[in-house]
Amino acid sequence: MNRRAFLGGAGVALSLGVAGRRVTSPPDPVVVRVWFSESAATHDALADRVQGYLGAALRSALDAVEIELAPSTVTLAHEGGKAALGFDWPVTVAEGLVGMAEVDPVGDANLLVTDGDPRRQPAGYARPRVAATTGGAYIARMAPAGETPSVVPYSIPAAATQLLLHECGHALGATHGHGTARREGDALVASPMVGSYLWASERVRERHLDDESACGGAYPDARDAPERRLGLRYTDCAAGALG
Template sequence: MNRRSFLKLCAHTGTVGTLLERYGSDDGSLDVRVWLSERAASRGPVAERATGYLDRTLGAVRDDVTVTAGGTVAVSREHGYDVVVSGEWPGKLAVGAADGDVSPVDDVNLLVTDGPMDSAPTGGGRAHIAAVGGARYLAAMPPVSDVSPVVRYSRPARVMQVLLHEAGHALGLTHDQGSVRTHGDAAVATPMIGNYAWTEGYDPSTGACGTVSGLDADRRRLSFLFSECAANAIDAYDGGLSVPSLSDL
């Protein structure tokens, strides 16, 4: 495993700029930290649900995953996409790391807000940084120990899969690393494609990790496990990432 490259926290304010560079550890582990906005923190067991599902999903790929709760932060935006691309969440991490109020980790720094989830984009993920709305739906999910890795479509399940999707972006994954596969009479979408597979204009022949045609919403199932090629990328991840374009958030 190569030495960790620096943690790069970037914002989009017309141009993409580096707000913080902090050299990571060289222990080779994969570290994830989850924060809540003040409104999200009022929604019940959101931190427990988010950390639990992240731990199972990433732990299925690697045995060196540590997922922790970072606490509550005050933000002026509850929209999961806007709080990233506006620079507010990256800025909170940069300033907080400098003054000791917030302690980022090397790999994924994810903020959960109580923002709307009715139209995409509902979250954003860039190198080492992610955010997602829908805290009320995450709180409605059962504990991870009570849920199969593949579930029928529901609003809470979709929002949890979006959370995993944005964490995947923070690790450098793209939409092409999602898949939709047939299992019996169901079409199962993995997190990096998720519900996009059932949106108008999606071409099921373009996925790099395997897709099926004839997607029927009645057959829709959501997986909380990454596709094989996404899992391979996470397994090979060593901390060095480029900043993706906004079109792939």
């Protein structure tokens, strides 16, 4: 589904870019609008970290991107769980498209960040143009994006931050098949679209990962390397699928 189809006849105006950048007909930016649950919004650093990490990843993958913070928070009955992430939020976005909810969706990606526990499944959820991710408290604990390398050791805050990129990547069209994993010394590095599935049980891994990346290359066996690292940039393969 492209952004025009998603917005349909709802009459939602797309932002055309930052004033002053229109002189040489810039590319139509991909717009990601981010909402926080009431609880997630209590973490002071969260908005900065989400904008920083998502912005760095998307800017290196796309010609033009805008990350907008929604002006209001979202009241949730639950911060996690399949119903809250995979049903309530998509319904709220759909209702917002026709003026029946307080949210004002955009045509590219509508992302909800909650305070749910990212160690519990499902930790996130996405469908075309809509995504929800848990772990707000953990993402807020990350150092500012500008001070963080693009590959980091595995930690819960880093995994929650990578999950944010993972779910937003899905909303923009990337699949697990667009992710890659590579060996780097004693470590395996999982890109955002592969994420922690690389180290999941064989049953979970088989359900979510094909034998090879869509852009070629088999995923290495997680037992091959003792160290776990997480990439915080989309691979070229995933970047080609985003939009």
